[in-house]
Amino acid sequence: MVFETRSILAQLATDTRDIMELLNVNNLSIAFDTRDGKTQAVDNISFNVQQGETLGIVGESGSGKSVSCYALMGLIDKPPGHIERGKALFHNVDLLSADEKTMRGIRGKRISMIFQDPMTALNPYLSVGAQIIEPLLLHEDVSRNLAKQKALTLLEEVGINDAASRYYQYPHELSGGMRQRVVIAMALITEPELLIADEPTTALDVTIQAQILELIKDLQQRRNIAVIFISHDLDVIRYMTDRTLVMEQGRIVEHGQSQTVFNSPNHSYTKKLLASIPQQAKPVKFKYTPKKNSPLLSVNNVSISYADRSSRFQAVNNVSLKLAKGEILGLVGESGCGKTTLSQSIVKLINIDRGEILLGELSLHKLNTSELKQARKNVQMIFQDPYASLNPRMTVFNTLAEPLKIHRLAESSDIKKKVLNLMADVGLDPCWANKYPHEFSGGQRQRIAIARALAVEPQLIIADEPVSALDVTIQAQILELLLTLCQQRQLTMIFISHDLAVVRYIADRTAVMNQGKIVELNATETLYQEPTHSYTQQLLSAKLSG
Amino acid sequence: MIRFFLSRLLQAMPVIFIVITATFFLIRSAPGGPFDADKVVSQEVIERLNERYNLDAPIHQQYFDYLSHLIRGDFGPSFRYTNRSVTEMIGAGLPITFELAIYAIMIALIIGISAGMLAAVRPNTAQDYIPMSLAMTGICMPSFLLGPLLVLVFGIWLQWLPVSGWGYSPGDKILPAITLGSTYAAYIARLTRGGMLEVLNQDYIRTAKAKGLSTSKIIFKHALRGGLAPVVAFLGPAIAGLLAGSFVVETIFQIPGLGRFYVQAAFNRDYTMIMGTTILLSCLIVFLNMLSDLLAVWLNPRLTLDAKH
Numbered sequence: 001m002v003f004e005t006r007s008i009l010a011q012l013a014t015d016t017r018d019i020m021e022l023l024n025v026n027n028l029s030i031a032f033d034t035r036d037g038k039t040q041a042v043d044n045i046s047f048n049v050q051q052g053e054t055l056g057i058v059g060e061s062g063s064g065k066s067v068s069c070y071a072l073m074g075l076i077d078k079p080p081g082h083i084e085r086g087k088a089l090f091h092n093v094d095l096l097s098a099d100e101k102t103m104r105g106i107r108g109k110r111i112s113m114i115f116q117d118p119m120t121a122l123n124p125y126l127s128v129g130a131q132i133i134e135p136l137l138l139h140e141d142v143s144r145n146l147a148k149q150k151a152l153t154l155l156e157e158v159g160i161n162d163a164a165s166r167y168y169q170y171p172h173e174l175s176g177g178m179r180q181r182v183v184i185a186m187a188l189i190t191e192p193e194l195l196i197a198d199e200p201t202t203a204l205d206v207t208i209q210a211q212i213l214e215l216i217k218d219l220q221q222r223r224n225i226a227v228i229f230i231s232h233d234l235d236v237i238r239y240m241t242d243r244t245l246v247m248e249q250g251r252i253v254e255h256g257q258s259q260t261v262f263n264s265p266n267h268s269y270t271k272k273l274l275a276s277i278p279q280q281a282k283p284v285k286f287k288y289t290p291k292k293n294s295p296l297l298s299v300n301n302v303s304i305s306y307a308d309r310s311s312r313f314q315a316v317n318n319v320s321l322k323l324a325k326g327e328i329l330g331l332v333g334e335s336g337c338g339k340t341t342l343s344q345s346i347v348k349l350i351n352i353d354r355g356e357i358l359l360g361e362l363s364l365h366k367l368n369t370s371e372l373k374q375a376r377k378n379v380q381m382i383f384q385d386p387y388a389s390l391n392p393r394m395t396v397f398n399t400l401a402e403p404l405k406i407h408r409l410a411e412s413s414d415i416k417k418k419v420l421n422l423m424a425d426v427g428l429d430p431c432w433a434n435k436y437p438h439e440f441s442g443g444q445r446q447r448i449a450i451a452r453a454l455a456v457e458p459q460l461i462i463a464d465e466p467v468s469a470l471d472v473t474i475q476a477q478i479l480e481l482l483l484t485l486c487q488q489r490q491l492t493m494i495f496i497s498h499d500l501a502v503v504r505y506i507a508d509r510t511a512v513m514n515q516g517k518i519v520e521l522n523a524t525e526t527l528y529q530e531p532t533h534s535y536t537q538q539l540l541s542a543k544l545s546g
Numbered sequence: 547m548i549r550f551f552l553s554r555l556l557q558a559m560p561v562i563f564i565v566i567t568a569t570f571f572l573i574r575s576a577p578g579g580p581f582d583a584d585k586v587v588s589q590e591v592i593e594r595l596n597e598r599y600n601l602d603a604p605i606h607q608q609y610f611d612y613l614s615h616l617i618r619g620d621f622g623p624s625f626r627y628t629n630r631s632v633t634e635m636i637g638a639g640l641p642i643t644f645e646l647a648i649y650a651i652m653i654a655l656i657i658g659i660s661a662g663m664l665a666a667v668r669p670n671t672a673q674d675y676i677p678m679s680l681a682m683t684g685i686c687m688p689s690f691l692l693g694p695l696l697v698l699v700f701g702i703w704l705q706w707l708p709v710s711g712w713g714y715s716p717g718d719k720i721l722p723a724i725t726l727g728s729t730y731a732a733y734i735a736r737l738t739r740g741g742m743l744e745v746l747n748q749d750y751i752r753t754a755k756a757k758g759l760s761t762s763k764i765i766f767k768h769a770l771r772g773g774l775a776p777v778v779a780f781l782g783p784a785i786a787g788l789l790a791g792s793f794v795v796e797t798i799f800q801i802p803g804l805g806r807f808y809v810q811a812a813f814n815r816d817y818t819m820i821m822g823t824t825i826l827l828s829c830l831i832v833f834l835n836m837l838s839d840l841l842a843v844w845l846n847p848r849l850t851l852d853a854k855h
Contacts, residue, residue, distance in 0.1 A: 073755075073756055075752060075755055075756060104758045104759075104760060105758065107755070107756055107757065108756060108757035108758035108759075109758055113756040115749060115753060120748060120750060121752075121753045124750070124772070124846070124847065124848055125768075125771040125772055125845070125847060126768070127847075134754075134757055134759070135757040138757065138759060139758060170847040170848070172847070183753075186757075
């Protein structure tokens, strides 16, 4: 009797699981052919997705999180990709072995995707309306008129005002956040059962990110669709998901309820990831105590504008700030706020309209060419993208030796020694000196870029989003390196970032920029704990915490 | 739109003026003259000829006389063909050359775009290598070789098509059009392949795939417009080049088009005829380039006419 009840219960349990389970991925392995042989991108992973839940997949670049989801959609190019084995059952259809016709019926109809970069995910040649209704016209027997009505309702639902006029606009006429809303509308118009969101907010500003995440969460609950949410951003995953898979090098190293995974991680890699998030304030050992000497850099009432054919755009509006020697100033703000323009005017890559920039005693915008060359040596930049900012045809040695030669900072006999020392300082093995940039990882390349900036022994370093392109564990290492170098060499630094946590970790003082103006400038901890300006408050509240 | 045309017109004027001036003085600085001939002609005859064609005036005078006629739309009399004006001769030759060029560019577009698309859909396979090798051959093969070759095969061996002429017997326009179009087909194939490959690697193609679109829909609806941008940019100069370069084909196939007049004029030192055809061609080049810019703007919503010039 007891036995019978138990088996009925077990039967019930399997039944409910059958109803609830939308997708079951079993032993999926994917490999890619490369020049150096086979690369195992996904190694024997299994997971399932229940109806109406949000499953997060988190991991660093190359962990296989996106590849496995592209495989489910049949979006992997074969060759070079191979699905070596595995099954992915979605309503009794194996997504991995189904023929192209079956897959076309599922893609865009029952499973939709949202992609990372709304700038490139939309076709620039077609109006947004045409792109939104396309899947509907394709999969369902509806008239163009009805499809348009549905699209307009949906556009309103995803928060686009005056949808009727937006409908006929082209992607380039919309802002980034707006485009992502369009992409979301496009994915939802066929009322799919499963939505795969691949880093949907990574390319967006923090306040926009918060809005888009809120929107996805809201739509997901209202329509009860299942979501696979892929991200490298742990905060976003924690905020968005019910369950989380942590992937490392093609394997799932940890999975469970998101709360559990984040609060009490089991696997060492998860712990490492979580520890890499810069959440706390600047480490005490790097604290800088301002001395009462004259400032190294003074920016006085600087205004910069760009002339358009029809109008002038005020990029920087009457900005003043001072930097003492050895200080790290964080400059935060959203895209288009003028932070990069301001920094470029300090190396005189851009001319200023009004005001004055003083480096020590020198007025930067009154120098002649040779004086300027001398002054530029004292200010060096580190850029966001270490892939683009290094010359791919120069070895590390030549990259680092070049500034020494240009500024005649070393005798030719000394150059080699100097370069090798420099490499050691930034944590690069000196025996790599004859390698080319493509042979290094992103973090190592950023180390090369840092070494190049340090080569001429500058007084001031301007780092423009130096860690935004890096994975979180690498980011932590580079931040640590920058702090150490600044302390050892008494360097002054302007650290530009959109990432509030990173700035809090590294900066002594922080300036918040909005629409060309510095709206708040204060000691970092004071600013983060007691923001006075409404924009700062808005920025800080948009940051996801826990 | 009007602003675009006006600014283009303003840019074109000095270009055309320089072309006129340079051509005028260059042809006169070349040794020999229009009335040098193998036959010995008396000094008196030469002098009377020079007087009649205004060649006895100082060179700057000739230049200003020519310009003042030109502004009134008069290209002057031909130095070679008595009693025929340059305008008249261009009027006779241009329509024929134009017709030939239109057929050639149509052949080039149809063959070139299809071959380029085939290649781009499956890059680095036989479907890519075969049309692209053919295209390379097409680029390397000069029309004075391809033309006679086609004549030999289709005109003489197979006897399918006439070997020369223009509008005298049915089908005699086919071989010249293919000969003239094939080089351009090859260029267009390569440009299409490159453009399509770039577009097919864009993120929005992946988006289109994720919507469930079939490969053909992806290509025709999402990729073609962007993929053809290089072809469109090439089209303006290509058609102009086609007009100017048609003389070889016209000579091979005995076609009374403008190209033949042009070459003969150069050999004959027919000063006014050279000037007339050169001016016409440079105007065409300017005009066709403007047209292809307009087409590019029409194809790409991100471009505006204001930003183009």
